Amino acid sequence: MIELENLSEIINNALRDIDYPSQPAGLYQPIAYILDCGGKRLRPVLTLAACQAVCGDSAKALNQAMAMEMFHNFTLLHDDVMDKADLRRGRPTVHRKWDEATAILSGDALLTLATMRVSMNAGEHLHDVMTLFNKTAMEVYEGQQNDMDFEQEDDVTIEQYVEMIRLKTSVLLGAACEMGAIMGGADEKVRRALYTYGEKLGLAFQLQDDYLDTYGDALIFGKEIGGDIVNNKRTWLLVTALAADESGKLRKLIEHCPVANSEKIAIVMEIYEKLNLPQLCTDAIRSYVDQAVTAVKTAGLSAADEKFFVDLALSTIGRTH
């Protein structure tokens, strides 16, 4: 039976046991630092789970699972430099703890280490895992570039927004699932089913993030509510509201905000509620969860394995059964 906690622990142990060269310390210490954060390790867990589901042995995909997590952390490392972020998971970001040059260079090294890891013990699957890994990487960069471009653009459509988050975050979850399927020897149909599952799950997760930043419980969500509104962050909610903003009131408010943050949050939330966005956003999340569930059901997994993936998807919307 596939258990999330077991798989998380396998990944956390494997990442902790990586044997870095001791020198130059300035190159390898930041890599060990960013990879040492514990947590659920969703992406590599999906890789191990997919591999176990198709061949009964998650260990066959351990290196590829680690590669997924390493690649993910490489993107966080460089994104934090680009966004000038100070904190990541409650700790100083690499470019704050060290400096910017260190963050750029150790990020580059982490990308190459991830590339090395994905081909490790890949055997007959070497070509397939490399192709999937590199294609996914390019999509993630395109998503990040779109994200940066959208911050400067006034009229982003909801379709453009969804395509941006699909590239920036969802394809990596899709690839994580397919990577495990490849290493487990699955055929094309199963690979595609698991890829689609991960991709739709990723969209549901990202929209849920957008939703919880405004409508979550601060204690459970782990950060202040309304931060996205204060920062004018393009989210599903804001992009949808701006598209419906015929009077220009919302646009004016976010361009030259004349009021305090708490008042801005209240005004924007009122606009969201008039447009019924809390409900529409929840509906959109549920739709992506349904699409993920539908996809995984075409993979022909055992009932118990299928349940793991279905439960994980349902947990996105607070349902566990």
Place this chain on the structure above:
Amino acid sequence: MIELENLSEIINNALRDIDYPSQPAGLYQPIAYILDCGGKRLRPVLTLAACQAVCGDSAKALNQAMAMEMFHNFTLLHDDVMDKADLRRGRPTVHRKWDEATAILSGDALLTLATMRVSMNAGEHLHDVMTLFNKTAMEVYEGQQNDMDFEQEDDVTIEQYVEMIRLKTSVLLGAACEMGAIMGGADEKVRRALYTYGEKLGLAFQLQDDYLDTYGDALIFGKEIGGDIVNNKRTWLLVTALAADESGKLRKLIEHCPVANSEKIAIVMEIYEKLNLPQLCTDAIRSYVDQAVTAVKTAGLSAADEKFFVDLALSTIGRTH
């Protein structure tokens, strides 16, 4: 017969013909910009030449040759951000022409494109070319980290300096040669001989760069003479002079320089000449050229092909025969 100009043209044409996606422009335009610089294209030329020398057909290594040049330009792109450089080959650097986030992200994408390119049509050699490429990339990062560390350190030995430039620049020339040999189907002995040739050639080139910055002809060298001295850049000359600086006079001069640049250049050059460094540096360059020539002569190439590599090495020190 192997001809440098022919091979340069093949590479320049192939790089110009890369078909990038049109969107997002912010990701792909900087990549096309940095790759569009003409020039000798030493690294990919070495790959094509090595492949032609071992199997008679340089085309077999075209993708791998392009990958070498793409990787080289990725390192330049990120190094320029780390060094805050304004100009590269007489044009604004990517982070000046666009911005820093663009330079980081398009550099990441260029590294992944290079990785994709190196595995393209690699056939049975896929594992070998990937292994060489990734190992070399890690060494280049280590060299760059050492270089940054040395700027903060007082007592760098000449052995540490040579090891730093070996990692930062020479291993890529070694890998470029071996990459061509692999794609041409060469055996381990020939691969090693050509790698060593490239590595020693790289050391000779870098030391020649150090030498010419102080002793070159400004018109031929293409930049102001003495820039390294003005900037206290750790070069073979400065590192060697500092190691012999028992009075501490040179160290004091570079730490708190009380005189104008032209005077500083004159004083430092006088110290170099007292230590006989122009001659010793020329001797060191000649020694690396000799080692490169010796290495390539063990590869068992045809006389004509061997002459190409020997002449290229000898051209480093102004000898052409």
